[in-house]
Amino acid sequence: MNKKFLCLYSLTGPILLALGGCAETVQLGGDPKLEVIDANALPAPGRADLTGGTQPYFVGPYDKLVVDVFGIEELSEREIQVDASGRISFPLAGVVNVSGMTPGEIEQALAERLRAAYVRDPQVTVNLKETVSRVVTIEGQVKKPGLYPVVGRMTLMRAIARAEGTDEYSKLDDVVIFRTVGGQRYAALYDLDAIRHGAYSDPDIYANDVIMVGDSRSRRLFKDILAGMPALVTPLVIGIDRLTR
Structure with a gap:
């Protein structure tokens, strides 16, 4: 993996920072089921669109x-x-x-x-x-981790929104969904940022799923460096930090 380095100067001397990736513009689309259209051409949903696609609710203990x-x-x-x-x-x-x-x-x-x-x-x-029996567990770098009820259709983006979104240390390309089917435990890795931009479809979430949002260690390190840098270079550091998101 290519690394991008930036040398910043403080009152105590140069500091070399390794950035995980270069700034790039994320393109909208890529999912074959997604049609990208002009903003003013987005159609309104019909009655079937608003009521369809829901999952049946199965009652369980303590509901x-x-x-x-x-x-x-x-x-x-x-x-x-x-x-x-x-x-x-x-x-x-x-x-x-x-x-x-x-x-x-x-x-x-x-x-x-x-x-x-x-x-x-x-x-x-x-x-x-x-509902108590049908919940999804959302953990990791979200603003409000916890257990959330699954009523109707829930997707990964909707689940993250229920947890009040990702936080400043979230690693959006390291989101894992754990699921047990027939006694076999499975795990799948997702790129939340790519899903947000329509590159991939938004996967369905089911009761008893566990969603783990990864932690960006490089962003934490960057934050620590930022806290210890002189005020004169702080605006530059903030600008580079935004480029690494």
Whole structure:
């Protein structure tokens, strides 16, 4: 890898800095599924664009649900938490295993149980109030690391935005997604800056994924050098630091 060197002079003598890469203009596009158009030609989305592309939500342990049975006050607005084994208990329906079911499937299961308990034409509505089981872990150089719920479709850029974005020490070409499928653990490396500019598609993120944003050691070193340099050369150092981002 080619290195770019810059010699700065302070009151104590020359300082040689190695920069990780040269300043260059990032081009928009490259992803074959992306069409780059003029700014004033960007079309407005239709109804299908705004409602499509969502992922179904599967209920898991410790999720909180709100269940309503239309016309029966005693069975309405009942807040229920799924237990550790993925089950809920509901009046007249008894204990129901709901782990891995969508809210719509839970509605059907409860309605069948209520009909069996001689409730006439039960109309059941199940809404998700709080999710605990379906979360993504975002770690590393983001402003707010932590666990974030995955409701609907989430992509890498959306996940980073939920963590309030990258910070000044983020290494954008060193973003790793860890995922376990069928007991096998996988890891994939992504360049967030290239994704932001449309060079690659924005990958989907799923529950239980772990996103790790890398740390730029050279930027930390540059910051330390900047802190110890005289004020006369500080503007120049800041300018070069921006070129290395």
